[in-house]
Amino acid sequence: MVHGEAWTIKEFFTYPNEYIYWTIQIVMYPFMTGLVAGAFVLSSLYHVFGVKQLKGIARFSLVFSFALLPVAMLPLLMHLQQPLRGIEVMMTPHFTSAIAAFGIVFSTYGMIVASELWFVFRKHFVETALALKRVEGRTALQQGQYVLFSVLTLGAWDVSHEALEADERAVKKLAAAGIPVACFLHGYAGFIFGSVKANALWMTPLMPVIFICSAVVSGIALCILTYILTMEIRKQLARRHRLAHPELPSMEELKSAEAHVVAMTSRYLLMFMVAAITLELLDLIFRGYTAVKSWDILRSVIYERDFVNIFVIQYGLGNLVPFVLFMIPGLTIRRAAVGTMLVLVGVFMMRWNVVIGGQAFSSSFSGFMHYVLPIWPDSMETLKEGFFGAMIVAVVPFCIFYVLNKVMPVFKETH
Amino acid sequence: MISRRSFCKKSLLIAGGLAIPLSCLELFDPKRLLAEKDQKGPRWVFLVDTRKCVGCGFCVKGCKVENEVPYDANVTRTWVERYVVTNDGKTHIDSPKGARDGFPNKGIDIGHGKLEEIKDDDIDKAFFVPKLCNQCDNPPCVQVCPVGATYQTADGVVLVDRSWCIGCGYCIMGCPYGVRFFHPVFHVAEKCNFCYHRITKGMQTACVDSCAFGARRVGNLRDPEDPVTKVIMTERVNVLKEEYGTKPQVFYLGLSKEVK
Numbered sequence: 001m002v003h004g005e006a007w008t009i010k011e012f013f014t015y016p017n018e019y020i021y022w023t024i025q026i027v028m029y030p031f032m033t034g035l036v037a038g039a040f041v042l043s044s045l046y047h048v049f050g051v052k053q054l055k056g057i058a059r060f061s062l063v064f065s066f067a068l069l070p071v072a073m074l075p076l077l078m079h080l081q082q083p084l085r086g087i088e089v090m091m092t093p094h095f096t097s098a099i100a101a102f103g104i105v106f107s108t109y110g111m112i113v114a115s116e117l118w119f120v121f122r123k124h125f126v127e128t129a130l131a132l133k134r135v136e137g138r139t140a141l142q143q144g145q146y147v148l149f150s151v152l153t154l155g156a157w158d159v160s161h162e163a164l165e166a167d168e169r170a171v172k173k174l175a176a177a178g179i180p181v182a183c184f185l186h187g188y189a190g191f192i193f194g195s196v197k198a199n200a201l202w203m204t205p206l207m208p209v210i211f212i213c214s215a216v217v218s219g220i221a222l223c224i225l226t227y228i229l230t231m232e233i234r235k236q237l238a239r240r241h242r243l244a245h246p247e248l249p250s251m252e253e254l255k256s257a258e259a260h261v262v263a264m265t266s267r268y269l270l271m272f273m274v275a276a277i278t279l280e281l282l283d284l285i286f287r288g289y290t291a292v293k294s295w296d297i298l299r300s301v302i303y304e305r306d307f308v309n310i311f312v313i314q315y316g317l318g319n320l321v322p323f324v325l326f327m328i329p330g331l332t333i334r335r336a337a338v339g340t341m342l343v344l345v346g347v348f349m350m351r352w353n354v355v356i357g358g359q360a361f362s363s364s365f366s367g368f369m370h371y372v373l374p375i376w377p378d379s380m381e382t383l384k385e386g387f388f389g390a391m392i393v394a395v396v397p398f399c400i401f402y403v404l405n406k407v408m409p410v411f412k413e414t415h
Numbered sequence: 416m417i418s419r420r421s422f423c424k425k426s427l428l429i430a431g432g433l434a435i436p437l438s439c440l441e442l443f444d445p446k447r448l449l450a451e452k453d454q455k456g457p458r459w460v461f462l463v464d465t466r467k468c469v470g471c472g473f474c475v476k477g478c479k480v481e482n483e484v485p486y487d488a489n490v491t492r493t494w495v496e497r498y499v500v501t502n503d504g505k506t507h508i509d510s511p512k513g514a515r516d517g518f519p520n521k522g523i524d525i526g527h528g529k530l531e532e533i534k535d536d537d538i539d540k541a542f543f544v545p546k547l548c549n550q551c552d553n554p555p556c557v558q559v560c561p562v563g564a565t566y567q568t569a570d571g572v573v574l575v576d577r578s579w580c581i582g583c584g585y586c587i588m589g590c591p592y593g594v595r596f597f598h599p600v601f602h603v604a605e606k607c608n609f610c611y612h613r614i615t616k617g618m619q620t621a622c623v624d625s626c627a628f629g630a631r632r633v634g635n636l637r638d639p640e641d642p643v644t645k646v647i648m649t650e651r652v653n654v655l656k657e658e659y660g661t662k663p664q665v666f667y668l669g670l671s672k673e674v675k
Binding site for chain 2: 001002003004005009010011012013014015016017018019021022076079080081082085086088089092093094096097098099100102155192195196197198199293362363364365366367
């Protein structure tokens with residue numbers, strides 16, 4: 001069977017070679033990269049612009065951004081027909097292609113986040129290594145930890161006040177340099193679509209900007225949601241451990257810290273949401289107003305075939321409802337959790353409607369293609385580019401975050 | 416013992432020192448310079464006479480056999496479209512299996528295995544249009560390929576390196592003509608290459624050889640005596656989707672406005 005035939009249903013006249021070639025993995029790709037960029041921008045708000053109220057979530061989102069980073073590459077790899085040759089994008093980039101920028105932007109961004117994390121957690125590495133050094137008769141595990149943390153210090157053992165202040169300055173500079181790179185990382189993901197002149201839905205210079213705005217929205221939303229969930233787990237753990245360790249923060253302390261951070265962060269979420277929706281609607285209105293040759297088929301896709309996906313799920317459930325939820329005064333944690341979940345659904349649907357919607361009509365402008373998401377895999381292809389493939393991509397960052405948190409504890413006060 | 420600072424300094428110096436002579440080698444590659452100077456080779460073009468095509472589909476069959484595109488796979492390097500314009504101004508188009516078996520049914524294939532019957536009296540005009548890669552002068556597929564696996568030769572033909580393509584599908588998305596697809600066996604991007612292995616040896620393409628009606632012809636635009644060049648220069652020819660700025664090099668005689 002030809003690639004794409006398993007999940008494409010054709011209607012009326014489409015060219016014989018046309019299938020839905022970019023599937024759910026290509027929906028996951030901008031979604032995951034968006035989360036990376038958004039989480040980083042959120043952490044930078046504290047590090048660069050000194051928004052003190054976001055201190056609690058800044059380090060959390062920085063580590064989370066790092067955990068998401070390798071996952072931005074995963075869907076691309078799973079989607080390639082020749083995954084073993086994927087590395088060629090980094091080794092022999094062809095610079096007229098937007099995808100070729102990936103290697104450079106991705107590694108630059110990765111290095112910035114990694115160095116920023118190092119400066120943030122250097123004191124922790126040194127202290128942990130020193131503490132382990134003092135332990136007499138280390139177990140194998142402790143010895144392993146000792147080696148790991150000693151290596152992580154990279155030989156910089158100085159934790160004097162001046163050295164830590166120098167660290168702070170470095171973090172600030174790196175965070176400032178990271179913002180344009182994070183935006184570029186996601187902007188070029190939008191550019192990959194926006195520059196495809198053969199596709200009437202994608203072809204707009206607004207695409208990179210729309211992608212950046214919704215990326216920040218999704219990144220902030222995911223950070224809030226994960227923050228709430230982790231705090232919830234911590235509260236439960238605190239309740240259990242507090243009898244043995246009275247120095248741990250109490251339930252009430254954790255609760256008020258959480259409410260404060262969530263309220264503050266959701267204000268920034270709202271700000272970026274307004275920008276994202278405005279741009280998307282502007283694009284839609286502009287297309288209708290100018291009504292070029294492709295508008296006839298675009299209109300039938302947007303207003304008829306994909307009406308539920310676009311207007312009901314994306315704009316209604318994913319934008320309007322959370323907007324109202326956040327605007328009602330007295331934001332509660334539970335309401336924020338529901339709101340952010342809906343925002344994430346909305347941003348995912350935006351990606352879906354762009355990627356799948358863009359392939360829903362033929363280049364002949366005379367036919368349609370419908371994508372049927374493969375659920376139960378019956379071949380490697382339907383596994384990779386079906387529901388389970390997407391689930392793998394969605395779960396991996398949380399696993400990485402769990403491991404990273406063991407080395408770089410996001411909730412421990414280090415400075 | 417070497418200090419960290421001097422280690423970093425020295426490694427940068429060595430890396431930089433190595434990079435300079437390597438880049439010089441690239442700059443003065445004599446073969447490449449010669450190739451860039453040589454502008455006298457052919458520029459392959461294609462001429463399709465839609466008035467002569469009868470929709471038999473022999474060209475599609477011939478192409479599949481010649482170019483190792485699995486016979487039963489629902490993809491093809493070239494295909495034929497049938498256009499039926501009715502009295503009410505509507506255009507009905509189809510190309511069942513790329514017209515590999517011609518058009519065995521009178522009804523128009525509208526997908527889902529359904530056929531739309533059109534009465535003879537309602538038909539205003541009807542014709543066939545063969546399609547293939549346009550071997551654009553400004554090929555978007557070459558532009559978007561992230562690893563340079565799709566490239567353009569000096570004689571204008573766009574080729575795909577099967578050993579280098581990573582299978583991302585960006586070229587498939589970038590082509591406004593829908594001529595590209597994934598090869599079901601090699602799992603890399605595939606397209607018509609004007610039978611490059613044949614034309615460079617002075618032969619005709621497989622589809623030209625299979626066409627019994629002379630609807631397809633291949634020629635060299637840089638040769639003023641080439642019969643195809645003469646037609647392109649002197650008659651009213653048209654190209655497909657000129658608005659995309661791809662500068663297609665497949666020219667059509669008798670193209671109708673309904674052709675998509």
